[in-house]
Amino acid sequence: MLRNTLFTGLVLTASLTAAHAQEVTLRLAHFAAESHPGHAASVQFAENVAARTGGEVKIELYPANQLGSPPEQLEQTILGAIDMNLPTHGGLDKYDRAFGTAMTPFAFSSYQHAHTVLDGEFTDWVSPKLEEQGLVMLSHWEYGFRNITNSVRPINTPEDVEGLKLRTPPELQIVAAMEGLGASTTQIAFPELPNALNQGVVQGQENPIGVIYHYNLNDFQEHLALTRHVYNAMIHVVNKDKWEQLSPNQQRILREESAKAGAMMRAAVQAQEA
Incomplete structure (x- = not known):
């Protein structure tokens, strides 16, 4: 009896390990040109996620509207045909008006002002609203x-x-x-x-x-x-059903790398404008 129990336990452990090690491929579509900092940030995100997950999570990139116009990409992400997307506040405004408030003319006096507001209480306010639409918000990037x-x-x-x-x-x-x-x-x-x-x-x-x-x-x-x-900012979102299929560790890595990619893009956009 003990031998059978141990054998069953080993089989379950091996099965869980194999399932955890199974590769997951996520498709990330966006509208930025391949020469734009938005795509450079996407490349950094994909490379770092692959490295930190040991290849368990791979990100396929589709820049420059390859998978449709921005509204079409966002709709496909909500439906699950695309896994990740980088819409603007204006794109998400069609699904919840709270996002439109960030685009009030002359609402922000500087990039620092915008980042302080959006990364703080604004994110806490809109993230639950977004999940009701079938999306998980990872971080603000830049536009x-x-x-x-x-x-x-x-x-x-x-x-x-x-x-x-x-x-x-x-x-x-x-x-x-x-x-x-x-x-x-x-x-x-x-x-x-x-x-x-x-x-x-x-x-x-x-x-x-x-x-x-x-x-x-x-x-x-x-x-x-x-x-x-x-x-305007690009907002990194992922289909909620796909997100819930990831392990807690994979989710943590994606959140951390999304924030790092957003910080890189912010610095690059401001440097290019200058």
């Missing part, structure tokens, strides 16, 4: 303060925006800010933006400096105004 470019004239005063036809994402805070200045706004999917600027469908757009640079939007726009009217 940057948004600025206006156009092909018509320099913008030195608020009045200079009046009459411009600007592309914006379909986010209330940004649309309201631009229309409040007298611009007319058009919502165009980001992958179509360079062509729309080139063909004159719109006269300008607004995005963080890193996006303008890495997607060569300055090829079509002569004027850049550092308006810093709305702050």
Whole structure:
């Protein structure tokens, strides 16, 4: 009887060990260009997770909207077709309005101000709301303060925006800010933006400096105004069901490496802007 009990125990231990050692592959999709700090942060995250888990957890990267537009990627992550995503506050605002508060025009005076607020009580406030939508929030990364470019004239005063036809994402805070200045706004999917600027469908757009640079939007726009009217961050989220399949140690490593990747991206974005 004792021999049978010991044998059963050994079998169970071996089974648990094998299950724990089984490799898990997570697909991480995002919208940043491969030259953008957002992708560099994703690469660091993937490499460090693989190293620290001994290869148990592997991260496959799909940058630059390879798996669909940003809204499509986020929806697929909620449904579980994609495991991880890096939406902005504006993307998550469609699922819970609390995220839209971070995009209130001129809410933050500096990067330090934004980071202090978002990493603290804001995260405590929105994380449970996000889990109700089927997502687990790992950390805030970065995207940057948004600025206006156009092909018509320099913008030195608020009045200079009046009459411009600007592309914006379909986010209330940004649309309201631009229309409040007298611009007319058009919502165009980001992958179509360079062509729309080139063909004159719109006269300008607004995005963080890193996006303008890495997607060569300055090829079509002569004027850049550092308006810093709305702050944006990429937010590292993972499908809740997939998250719950990971061991507590794997979850801890993913959280720690996500925070490290976010810190690296913040430093890189600010350095490039300078």
